[in-house]
Each structure stands twice: as C-alpha cells, then as structure tokens.
Amino acid sequence: MKTYLTYLSMLGLATMLLACKEDLTEYNPAGSTAQSLFTTPEGIEAGVNGLYTYNRYFYGKEEGQALMEMGSDIWTNAANNGNTGSNGVFPQPALTTYQGLTTDNLWIKNRLWQQCYAAINLANSVLAYMPNAGLTATRRTELEGEARFLRGWYYYHLVEAFGAVPLRLTPTESIETTATRAPVEAVYQQISSDLQFAVTAVPPTTTEYGRITRPAAEAFLAKVYLTQGRYREAGNYATRVINGSTYRLLPTYADLWNITRQQNTEVLWAVNYSTNLTFNAGSNLNHTLFLMEYNTQPGMKRDVANGFPNVRYMPTLFLLNLFNEQNDSRYNASFKSAWLANETDATKRPAGINVGDTAVLTTKYPVTASFRQSKRYRIYDVNDMYKADGTPNDRFHYISLRKFDDPTRATDTETQSSRDAYMIRLADTYLVAAEAQFRLGQADSAAYYLNAVRTRAAVPGRQAAMRITATDVTLDFILDERARELAGEQVRWFDLKRTGKLVERVKKYNPDAAAYIQPYHVLRPIPQSEIDAVTNKAEFRQNDGY
Structure with missing residues (x-):
C-alpha cells in the first residue's frame, strides 16, 4: 500500500468537484484516459490502491490535526502555532480558536474538501469501469468492497465537516459548473449502503498491512451508525468486531506507541508510512x-x-x-x-x-x-x-x-x-460499543465495555481502582474516557460534534477558544472558491454564519 500512483493524476480522474473555472483549458500530456487505464485488471487494482493514498493528506499531518483535534476541549495553541515570537502572544489561528475562521481557509479547502472529493471521484471512476475490466468474479467483489468502503470513508469526513454536500456517484470527467448539496440524511444513506456492501465483500484478513479488512469495515460502520443515532446497529457491529474477530487489545497501553510494534492485534487500519521516506510523498509529522x-x-x-x-x-x-x-x-x-x-x-x-x-x-x-x-x-x-x-x-x-x-529517525534535523498513523483501532470500537449501549439505556453494558479499556490501562495492581459501575456512566464520562484513550488520534472534533457537545465543552474547558466559538461552528465553511466556481449560487449556498 506504499505505491503512489502518480500517473493517475495525468488522467484528470481526480478533478476537483466545483473547483474548475469555465475558461479552464484542459491538457493531458500523456494522452491517457480512464477508458484506456481501467480496461484491465491491473488498471483497476492500481486505481483501488490509489484510493488509499488520499488519507496521507491529513492523517499524520499538521493540517489533519488542526482539522480533527484542535478547536476542541483538549488542545490549544502552543507558541509556534501562529506566534509572533514575543512572550507567547500570538494571533490565534482560526482552526484552534475559531477566531477569524473564514471561507478562505486553505487547509479546509486544500486538505479536506479537495482531497476527499478527488478520492471520491477516483472511486467513482474505478466502480464505473470495473464491470468490463476482465476481473475474476471473486476479485471484482473484493475490489468493489474496498472502493465502496473508501468512498464512504471520504464522504463521512465531508458530511461531518460540512453537513449537506454534493453527492456524486458517477465519475466527473469534464468541467461542471453547477452543483447541488444533498441532505445529510441522503449522504449518510449512501455511506451506509457502501459500507453494508463492503462488510460482506472484503476479506476478513489481509497479507497487505494497510488494506481494508472486514473487521475494519464493521468498526467503521459501527461508528457511522452511532453518528446517525442508530444505536442498536452500532452496538451490534461493534460487538462483531470485539467478539468475532482476531483483533485484541494489547496487554499494556504503552505497547501501542512502541514504534517497533506498530503492526499489532489492536490496529484495525492505519496509514502505512514507509521507512523509505521518499516513498511517502510527505511522511508522518x-x-x-x-x-x-x-x-x-x-x-x-x-x-x-x-x-x-x-x-x-x-x-x-x-x-x-x-x-x-x-x-x-x-x-x-x-x-x-x-x-x-x-x-x-x-x-x-x-x-x-x-x-x-x-x-x-x-x-x-x-x-x-x-x-x-x-x-x-x-x-x-x-x-x-x-x-x-x-x-x-x-x-x-x-x-x-x-x-x-x-x-528511529536518521538525524535530529529529520x-x-x-x-504509521492509526485510523481505526480496537479500543475506539469498545468505546463506540459503550456509547451505543448507554444511548440504549443499558448503562451496565456500557460500563462493561468501558471497563475493558480502563482495566487494560490500569497501573499494575490498580485494576480495581480503574473499574467503574453503571452509575458512573454518563455521556460526559464517555467523552472523558475517549480523551484519555485517544488524545491526538484525530477523532476529537468529530466526537464532540457527534455528541452535540462541541460548543458546550469548548466554552467550558478551552479558554483560548471559549470567547470565539459559536453554534454555527459545528460545521466548517464551504471553501469560497467552490461557491465562486458554480453558476447556480442561489441553490449552492454557504453554511450559516460564514
């Protein structure tokens, strides 16, 4: 999964939705087309492999941390995050404090909106040409499962960040100047449909670390259902992973961060960065x-x-x-x-x-x-x-x-x-199960899943002190537990948004951002360049507040 399919960019398959001006002149120096690339099994395999690489634009990157961890209750600005260099006094960056968050924020545009839509467009191209590419029936099903999982994965990031977004299920292979924002419910319906296919199509194991497996698809589907408020389905899929797969929590929490043990029984899916840094096109920072x-x-x-x-x-x-x-x-x-x-x-x-x-x-x-x-x-x-x-x-x-x-870095200047950047790991799935059970009124079951995570984290001999009872379980306790377990793992902003706690907890626990966050900040602004590019501006409107 370390291959960067740079030649795919020559095809125009990763055309950014809505980002093209009408006077754009298209130029394809290789003369390549989707029709010529995706007519063979090798071309489809290359296209699916290419879908994974878009995660490298934000997982393990400063932009991804700013978009998915900052502006929350648990992190704030250090000196060099926009610092003037004088006594820590600085112009507060927009993504960490919401002060001056505008429709022109380049990280929202370049790293989230454009890269997710580029990945989705590639997924749509792969899926469109796959039936006639000469794949065996078994391999076609597996690759379709991967492509649909990844399309759902990128749409999840978009719908959680922006709310209603354009929902495209066919390739965009030419300039388009109109767009429609599909309702959140419609986007989630498509995500769920893609993932329901994926959990039956992808194999339960893989010899290629970093490739999607059935337990990873089930774990992600559990989180999607949790976000939708479909708590019973969320609990069921989380339990499938916990009880029905070979994945297990590591004996100690510190083991997770031993760089010599990255590929372990707890990590369901990760961005697999190479030890040969030239292969990464931008490594984990x-x-x-x-x-x-x-x-x-x-x-x-x-x-x-x-x-x-x-x-x-x-x-x-x-x-x-x-x-x-x-x-x-x-x-x-x-x-x-x-x-x-x-x-x-x-x-x-x-x-x-x-x-x-x-x-x-x-x-x-x-x-x-x-x-x-x-x-x-x-x-x-x-x-x-x-x-x-x-x-x-x-x-x-x-x-x-x-x-x-x-x-393990070669020098102190490197x-x-x-x-690797972990994207789905088993402890998160336990906490998804706990949240689902709590929402269903089953506080005792929620405590059971929380205690599995907490006792693994216990100082030796202090397991009893780490155990909780059903009366301890609240939504805030679950969010606190997710902070203790997952701090820095690029899930916090989505956690707070999902639970309806973003504004409340930022105001309560993040004094740098408390004065600036507003209720409309539960959605990011649509990049202004996307709105400027469409001709149906009356229909394609900016999120409220921006």
Whole structure:
C-alpha cells in the first residue's frame, strides 16, 4: 500500500468537484484516459490502491490535526502555532480558536474538501469501469468492497465537516459548473449502503498491512451508525468486531506507541508510512507537533531521542486533569514530563547536573518555593504553565504528548517519520460499543465495555481502582474516557460534534477558544472558491454564519 500512483493524476480522474473555472483549458500530456487505464485488471487494482493514498493528506499531518483535534476541549495553541515570537502572544489561528475562521481557509479547502472529493471521484471512476475490466468474479467483489468502503470513508469526513454536500456517484470527467448539496440524511444513506456492501465483500484478513479488512469495515460502520443515532446497529457491529474477530487489545497501553510494534492485534487500519521516506510523498509529522521547546533549556540540546520540537499544540489543563496517574498508566504513556540532560558540553549544563540527570520537569501540580530551590533542574509547574482559569501562561514549555515519538529517525534535523498513523483501532470500537449501549439505556453494558479499556490501562495492581459501575456512566464520562484513550488520534472534533457537545465543552474547558466559538461552528465553511466556481449560487449556498 506504499505505491503512489502518480500517473493517475495525468488522467484528470481526480478533478476537483466545483473547483474548475469555465475558461479552464484542459491538457493531458500523456494522452491517457480512464477508458484506456481501467480496461484491465491491473488498471483497476492500481486505481483501488490509489484510493488509499488520499488519507496521507491529513492523517499524520499538521493540517489533519488542526482539522480533527484542535478547536476542541483538549488542545490549544502552543507558541509556534501562529506566534509572533514575543512572550507567547500570538494571533490565534482560526482552526484552534475559531477566531477569524473564514471561507478562505486553505487547509479546509486544500486538505479536506479537495482531497476527499478527488478520492471520491477516483472511486467513482474505478466502480464505473470495473464491470468490463476482465476481473475474476471473486476479485471484482473484493475490489468493489474496498472502493465502496473508501468512498464512504471520504464522504463521512465531508458530511461531518460540512453537513449537506454534493453527492456524486458517477465519475466527473469534464468541467461542471453547477452543483447541488444533498441532505445529510441522503449522504449518510449512501455511506451506509457502501459500507453494508463492503462488510460482506472484503476479506476478513489481509497479507497487505494497510488494506481494508472486514473487521475494519464493521468498526467503521459501527461508528457511522452511532453518528446517525442508530444505536442498536452500532452496538451490534461493534460487538462483531470485539467478539468475532482476531483483533485484541494489547496487554499494556504503552505497547501501542512502541514504534517497533506498530503492526499489532489492536490496529484495525492505519496509514502505512514507509521507512523509505521518499516513498511517502510527505511522511508522518505528528511527532513534531506536540513537543515543547526543550532544546533551549539548560542542559538540553535537540537530539533524535527527544524529538524535533515544532511547538504547535499543547494540552489544555482540562485534558491533563482528566488523568489520575496513580491508577491510570495512560498519562505517563501519553505525556512526557521529565527531560533528561543530553548536553555533553559540561559548560552548558547547570552545576551538578550530569548527562542523564533530570534537566527539566514539567508538572500539572504546584510546587513549593522550597522544593524548587532544593532542585538543580528547571521546573515548570502548573502555575508556570497555566493561569488560574486554564489559559496558557507559557506556550513554549508544557507537558508534551509523547505517543507519536520516533526515535528511529536518521538525524535530529529529520522532521519526517515512518511511524504509521492509526485510523481505526480496537479500543475506539469498545468505546463506540459503550456509547451505543448507554444511548440504549443499558448503562451496565456500557460500563462493561468501558471497563475493558480502563482495566487494560490500569497501573499494575490498580485494576480495581480503574473499574467503574453503571452509575458512573454518563455521556460526559464517555467523552472523558475517549480523551484519555485517544488524545491526538484525530477523532476529537468529530466526537464532540457527534455528541452535540462541541460548543458546550469548548466554552467550558478551552479558554483560548471559549470567547470565539459559536453554534454555527459545528460545521466548517464551504471553501469560497467552490461557491465562486458554480453558476447556480442561489441553490449552492454557504453554511450559516460564514
């Protein structure tokens, strides 16, 4: 699944819906057409493989994190996310705080709208030409299942982000100047139809890591049904994956983030980034985005082990306080609080600190003046990092997300990572099952699925302290649990939108964004260039509020 089918772009099959101006002159230097490429089994195989690559535009990328994790209750801006460089005072970027979010946002347009529609158009082309391409009946069914799954996957991202969107099920092979936004219910009906086909068509296992399997399709269909409010179906499909597949939770949460164990029994589907970075056409950058500026601290310099600090995003105080690390191993597995001296030049280390000693400590607890004075290392406590209301006090130095670290990079200047980006994993499916059961009024069943995730996350010997009862289960508790388990995994914005909690929880827990988020922000703006390109503007209207 590492092949980039660059020649597909010459066909014009990935024409962006609505983005063409009437005076566009088409030029096809290869003389290739869909009819010539997709007439053979090899061409169809290449087309389906190409569908997977569009995930690389946002999974494991800064744009994807901004679109799918930021602007939520658990993350906010660090210093270099639009910072002026002066004391952490910065013009707040639109996707993290909603301040100045306009119809011209390039990441919404280039990375979400255009890439999803390019993928959908390729899926439509593959599906249209597949019947006459000479495939065996068995292989045709499998490939149709993959193509329809991926079409549904990209439509899910569009309908959740924008609401009503154009629903195209045939290839766009020429310039179109009109468009109609299909109702959300119609889009979801098509997504469900595609996925219902996929769960019976794709095989239960694969020898090609990164390719869709039946359990992955069932897990995604469970989330789609959950989003639609079809809770019984959501629970049924989630349970199929949990009880009827070979996928299992890993013994410890930290195992998930060991870069030598990425292909494991918990990951149902991932973007499979190559160790040969030239194959990736842009590798995973998640490891750089959440790190504080450690390299300017006494006794520290940038190195491979500690990572490349882009200082983009920092946790809200609310996220940090969700964890009781005495019981929950996910805090220390997810976050880095202590930085060990790595500066070999003794003159650049504080007196008494040797290589390997603690050089910097970040803590979510307050420390006393006497404690601070008793230590040789630099301390940033909760009051250094955050104001009393949770607004960041220091956007350069903070507790850093470590789960995406890549200590296998060749040099300390290398920003690209071969780490895979998980898109569906089993713990998420357990939490989908829990939410479905709660919505059905079965709090005891919801607690059962929550406890499976929580006891796996327990500090050894603290399993009993991590277990909950039915009376503990609320929608907010489930969202808190999803934050503890899935922070940074590009699901949070969709979680809050699905549950109707986006505005409420941002206002309550994210002081940077609280003053700016409005009810209409539960949808993204349609890119202005798309509206400008259509001739039926009275029908193809912008989302309210923009």
